[in-house]
Amino acid sequence: MQSLAAQLVPKAVEKLVPYQSARRIGGQGHLWLNANELEQSAHYGDFQQGSNDHYNRYPDFLPHDTAQAYLEYCQQSVGKLDCEAVAVRGADEAIDLLIRTFCHPGKDQIIICPPTYGMYEFCADSFSVNTCKIPLLADFQLDVEQIKEQLPNSPLLFLCSPNNPTGNSIHEADIVTLLEASKDSTLVVVDEAYIEFSSQQSALCLMNKYPHLVVIRTLSKAFGLAAIRCGFLLADSSVMTYINRLIAPYPIADPTAEIALKALSNTGLELMQKQTNQLIQVREWFKSQLMLLDSVQHVFGSETNFVLIRFKGHLETYQHLIKKGIVTRDQAHEPALQDCVRISIGSKESMLETLNALKTLN
Ligand SMILES: Cc1ncc(COP(=O)(O)O)c(C=O)c1O
Structure with missing residues (x-):
């Protein structure tokens, strides 16, 4: 079936034959003259140090x-x-x-x-x-x-x-x-x-x-x-x-x-997991602090690296944060998200600065 x-x-898609790039066609040989690449890698600066030094060649297809x-x-x-x-x-x-x-x-x-x-x-x-x-x-x-x-x-x-x-x-x-x-x-x-x-x-x-x-x-x-x-x-x-x-x-x-x-890699995954756990801790702490603020009407539950907050007068809050150099995301264009602002979770210091800025809102 x-x-x-x-x-x-x-x-149209069913009929498509995938584009036959040089890498996809492949082949065997010691001179690779099939893809109009330069044969030697050029060095434009330190950023290439430690890399595989093969940027003259197209990548894997x-x-x-x-x-x-x-x-x-x-x-x-x-x-x-x-x-x-x-x-x-x-x-x-x-x-x-x-x-x-x-x-x-x-x-x-x-x-x-x-x-x-x-x-x-x-x-x-x-x-x-x-x-x-x-x-x-x-x-x-x-x-x-x-x-x-x-x-x-x-x-x-x-x-x-x-x-x-x-x-x-x-x-x-x-x-x-x-x-x-x-x-x-x-x-x-x-x-x-x-x-x-x-x-x-x-x-x-x-x-x-x-x-x-x-x-x-x-x-x-x-x-x-x-x-x-x-x-x-x-x-x-x-x-x-x-x-x-x-x-x-x-x-x-x-x-x-x-x-x-x-x-x-195993090391990479361990690092990601550690950072994720830390971020979740900061998120939960930030949420608990937000709930203490007069300007906050509701803090929505979050399973992400941001929180959605309903403010009493979100535009004023959003603009106040901008004046303090803190850029967040206004969500009020969504009918279901009136008065809502989305704030990404950064370091504990960044979230503390954001809370302090919110506290100076009258
Ligand atoms: C739900 C969702 N999907 C996809 C993306 C885009 O991810 P990427 O950076 O991998 O393109 C975003 C980015 O904000 C997102 O929020």
Whole structure:
């Protein structure tokens, strides 16, 4: 029987032959004159010291060792996975790739549950794909029944857990219900950019049972590597076949792959875990201090590296912080987030400075 991915994929993508870059074609020899590269590496400064000194050559067409290292990292927490992983230029590229691979422009719609991460709608818009919005309920959980109604018309459902900007995780039972209901119609994408900060287990646990589940991850958050632009898409091989047709010829730059591999080593993972634990402690302390302030109406629970706060007069607060040189994120444009500001968690010193600034607000 045809996989769901094979049923959904537009004809144009199905017919695509992946771009045959020189690295993908490969070969054997001692003179590599096939990719219009310079034969010798040029040195432009100290930044190349200690690196592998091969920047004259194109990188791997897909850095398998980086993707494999990420898969192994995931398997440490959820056990053996039957899926594949691919490294991409940040989770943002994964979102874009999924929409371009599985949606017919001008015809299909994706489902999102606002308030949520803005790139799902942006990527859909940029590819002339409609966005069906099923708002989160008052407790920021999914409106499962409303989503179910839209599944037959939608090749992709984007869920963000823990969710940005609300900070909460989606109930696993709701994800399972939607996975059951979408088997014949919709790929369910769970964006887990903030999963390391969460106490809830990853949706990856469901991957072996549901081949139409796709999980997106990133090194930009808990790993603290936003500048290298490295994310991962994890999915069944039936989904990955089509992603691999569309992916850019050299999606990951060598310096990125090198840094990512170090981050995913045992030492790297230990460091990430230690930093994550510290951040969670600072987050909980910051929340407890916020609740003591007169200007604060509500502090939402957070399973991420930020907190969402409802202020009494958020604009005044937001602008007051700006005047003090503290830049936060105004969320009041979201109908459900009136008077809300999102504050990322930094060091204890930074959060203390923020609290002190808030205390001087009259
Ligand atoms: C939910 C969510 N997904 C994806 C991303 C983008 O991650 P990346 O830096 O890997 O592109 C973000 C960034 O803020 C995010 O909040």
